[in-house]
Amino acid sequence: MKSGIVTILGRPNVGKSTLLNYLVQRKISIVTPKPQTTRFRILGVKNLKDAQIVFADTPGFHLAKSALNKYMVNVALKSLDGADLVYLMVEVNDYIGEEYPELLKHLKGLTIPVFLxxxxxxxxxxxxxxxxxxxxxxxxxxxxxxxxxALTGKNVDSLIEKTVEYLPEGPAYFGEGEITDLPFNLQVAELIREKLYLLLKQELPYETAVTVEEIKERENGVLYINAIIHVAKETQKGIVIGANGSMIKKIGTATRLELQEILKKPVYLDLQVRVEEDWPKLEGKLKKLGYIIE
Structure with a gap:
């Protein structure tokens, strides 16, 4: 039996989350066309006949300025701790810029294999x-x-086969049937945030965060979920709600339908919008919203 952790690193939007979802054959990481969609380290488990690979999707590496961006870069780099192998993921015609030399500085001290x-x-x-x-x-x-x-799966099987060759012998980290360590409340919050990114075309999504306050199954079998969409300015609240509540209704409906498809049960999603002034810039507010600064 072989087992190990493979950390997937790269700049924003190179396809890390798409690859993770393809590898485990289920949507674990949300995917949008917007850079910096991923904000957490998200594990996906792939079980093979004689191996278990735990893939770690990470936020895109970039030169960070705000507290939120610094948090995301820190998450990506901390994901190297305990890894058995690293994928540096790039896309064709990717430009080097300042990000890659900086990222490679962190890889050059590693004793574990790094795949391009x-x-x-x-x-x-x-x-x-x-x-x-x-x-x-x-x-x-x-x-x-x-x-x-990562989208079509071309050559991904060969990547997996070679990955197994490099992994150490060891027991499985996760039990059969477990494919992620992401708590359900965070999975729901991420789905809501994905719909925000897809439906709101402005820069606003980068200043939104989602927390799930309550999940409770009612006597009639409906799963009740209460979630808060946090925005950074009072003016953004109206954009998320939309005229006569049209936008928040679209966000809620899209999320609810996807959750019902996953859970195979009816869902009632209660969405609210709350202003958390300048939260992406302030470490204290990042902690309040569930982002941990280390």
Whole structure:
């Protein structure tokens, strides 16, 4: 039996969450076109015949300024602790910028294998893929290089096979049937936040957070969920609610329907909006909303 933790690192929007969801064949990490969607380390468990791989999806690495962004970068880097292998995930034609040299500084001291995983090969020409590989190989001595499409699954099976080869022998971390360590209340909060990102086109989603206050099954079998959408300014409250409550109704309906599909039971989702002034900039308010600063 082999087992181990594989940390997936990379800049925002390179496809880390899409890969995690494909690997475990279930939506665990929310996915939107907006950068910095992932705010937590999210584990996904893949059980094979003679191995268990625990994949850690992480927030996108970037040069952080606000308290929230610094928290996310810290989460990504702390996810290297205890890892047995790292995927540095990039996309074809990814630009180096200042982020990659900074990120590679943290990888150069590691004694564990680091794979370069080049994503979105289904969208680019072969010459672009090869050029991307050449550039990143010049920056770091990767143990293996894989060119994949996390969306279609192309070459992902080969990536998994090679990953198992590098993992140490050991017992399973999770029991059969367990595929994530994400608590249910946080899964619900993340689904709501995903709908905020998808339905609100402005920059507003970056200043929204969601907390689930209550989950209770009623006598009639309906699962009651009360959740709060937190915004950073009074003016943002009206945007989330929308004219005559139209936007918050869309957010609630989209989330409720997805939850009912997952749970196979009726759900009543009670959504409210609350102003938490300038919360992304203040560490104390990040802690209040469930973001832990270490």
């Amino acid at each position: 995983v080049i994503n979105k090969i289904d969208m680019y020409k072969e010459e672009d893929i090869l050029k991307t590989e050449e550039i990143f190989r010049s920056l770091y001595d990767f143990k293996e290089v894989f060119k994949i499409s």
